[in-house]
Amino acid sequence: MTGTGWQPVRKTRTFEDVLAQVERRIAEDGLMAGDRLPAERQLAEQLGVSRSSVREAMRVLETLGVVSSQVGRGPDAGAVLVSKPDAALTDLLRLHLGLASLEPREVIDTRLMIERWAAARAALTRPDVSVLAEAIAGMDRAASPEEFVEHDTAFHCALAEASGNRLIAAFMRSLRDSLRRYAVEAVVRLGDTSGLQTDHRRILRAVLEGDPDEATEAVTAHLARAYPDLCGE
Amino acid sequence: MTGTGWQPVRKTRTFEDVLAQVERRIAEDGLMAGDRLPAERQLAEQLGVSRSSVREAMRVLETLGVVSSQVGRGPDAGAVLVSKPDAALTDLLRLHLGLASLEPREVIDTRLMIERWAAARAALTRPDVSVLAEAIAGMDRAASPEEFVEHDTAFHCALAEASGNRLIAAFMRSLRDSLRRYAVEAVVRLGDTSGLQTDHRRILRAVLEGDPDEATEAVTAHLARAYPDLCGE
DNA sequence: CTGATGCTATGGTCTGACCATACTGTGGTC
DNA sequence: GACCACAGTATGGTCAGACCATAGCATCAG
The missing domain is CATH 1.20.120.530 (GntR ligand-binding domain-like)
Structure with missing residues (x-):
């Protein structure tokens, strides 16, 4: 997720892996603003990681203005792709x-x-x-x-x-x-x-x-x- | 933490409160790049929140290129303020x-x-x-x-x-x-x-x-x- | 048909545990 | 005294599981 160049050989953290997977999915599925991402628990199970790691990834995406999270239920709930840089x-x-x-x-x-x-x-x-x-x-x-x-x-x-x-x-x-x-x-x-x-x-x-x-x-x-x-x- | 204007009256989330507190501390104490933030557990106790919330705030700050987290022990460990936008x-x-x-x-x-x-x-x-x-x-x-x-x-x-x-x-x-x-x-x-x-x-x-x-x-x-x-x- | 009510999936938060890491201090050895 | 090996410990990273508030949805009573 971090920029291209990074000197330290630091091990990839789990949430960074989640970020990469989500970004890949966005690119491959051609997701656009307005589309929904899977629920946190669901995504965690799909990727075989804990919900905490998924949440940290979501926080990053939210910080970058790429997703917006809504609680509750229904079409507008969950993590929705947005474009608010x-x-x-x-x-x-x-x-x-x-x-x-x-x-x-x-x-x-x-x-x-x-x-x-x-x-x-x-x-x-x-x-x-x-x-x-x-x-x-x-x-x-x-x-x-x-x-x-x-x-x-x-x-x-x-x-x-x-x-x-x-x-x-x-x-x-x-x-x-x-x-x-x-x-x-x-x-x-x-x-x-x-x-x-x-x-x-x-x-x-x-x-x-x-x-x-x-x-x-x-x-x-x-x-x-x-x-x-x-x-x- | 979010920009000045935000229509929805959404309740402030805990990690946003942590962000505000950390930012306030940076401003008041005149912290600069190179200075260390308290450890996650310590910060959580100081602010009366869980470590998860502190971690989410750290993730945001890291995403914005303001802190860098290092594991281990010693002067270089922990969350250090950086400036890598x-x-x-x-x-x-x-x-x-x-x-x-x-x-x-x-x-x-x-x-x-x-x-x-x-x-x-x-x-x-x-x-x-x-x-x-x-x-x-x-x-x-x-x-x-x-x-x-x-x-x-x-x-x-x-x-x-x-x-x-x-x-x-x-x-x-x-x-x-x-x-x-x-x-x-x-x-x-x-x-x-x-x-x-x-x-x-x-x-x-x-x-x-x-x-x-x-x-x-x-x-x-x-x-x-x-x-x-x-x-x- | 309409309104009230319980159901449920969602994110938000907390607790407590365990791991890998990397410095620190101790103690022994030369 | 200098040096090295090793246990101790504070750090972030991760996980599991629980509970809460929210808000749409389904059901049922009228």
Whole structure:
């Protein structure tokens, strides 16, 4: 289950074996999101392992956003395959930020990279921009920095969604979740949000007009305003 | 432990409580990579839960690349805090690709985005390029597409490392791991690798000369050659 | 036909046991 | 005193079996 390269010759643990078997079954049977996995007790018997080991494997799959477990009985109960990488990415970023093994700077830089790319892509695909417009209106109405950031996050995540790339959109959502604290600080530091709103409208206009270069430029200007100390790129 | 937003009012499971406690302890005590967590039995007693629940929490943390468990006794035994997000990202991508909830196109596009950014950054930071040069030499010596891709991966990952952003470098490694199969196919399809090598040398030169625009351009040209069907960006 | 009620399969949790591992300390030997 | 063999022990890994809460399902009474 772990990545391809691993130096130590460590013996494969039972739950790792379960993971491999489940992954193999997913690939061979062509299982998709929405399909059900066998019940824990059943899977344990099939693989000749204890239920504990199956449970640990399930926990891993759940952490990776691949399965969702529901108690009870019926079609929706049991371990169902899903596709929710967001929580996994968010947890990953938050924990590694907490461990100080990632600098905020690195996370913010990553966000800059994603956002510029997504804006250009969104301008090319001419998406539905109603969510973007609504988010801008929400920011206009916002009565507190927290509320402003809430709608700001919605705006930027919608922009990433509009790029049409689900991986990048998921990454963007996770980055925003991890950076919410810093975003609020930035808004408080700025005080006046009218400049940010001007930027947002410029980004929206560029997307509407299908001008990727202008969209990239607008996003760059926006982020330079929001994080002036990090603009040196 | 799960991300901030979660609609269902689902009762907090015990292992999630353990995760929260451990995370709190990491934050409050300022624990860093290399520090040890209490033993499973000890932690279970401290938190008033069973060892099973502690183990499930450990499995999650291990999946996220935050802890590493070692059996035996001594200073290196037990659950040690680490910082290895690579395997987590790789597993995440591979599983979601297997579930067909992510298209190869989306992953490859993400790679393009990262690579262009990293090349420009590397050109600005003037890193040690010996690894890059060695990777190019390795590709010259390669006797099979698999071997070529091996060194090609090393080259592109080294480029990402050279950007100085560990998050992006980790993401790049995971992307390459997930895409190894497609990379080999691309090399086989091309047949002749001399063009790719010309590109690699151009990228290396641009980084050496500290020219970020040329580096971006070189990477773009390289990827357009490697994935001609995806060049429409 | 409808509603109430017991049944049952599911995940969630706990307990207690045993194993393999790898360090630690002890004691004997040279 | 230095060194080595060996028992002790704390660690994670695994298993078996039990009990609980949940939630759909089947049955039966009206």
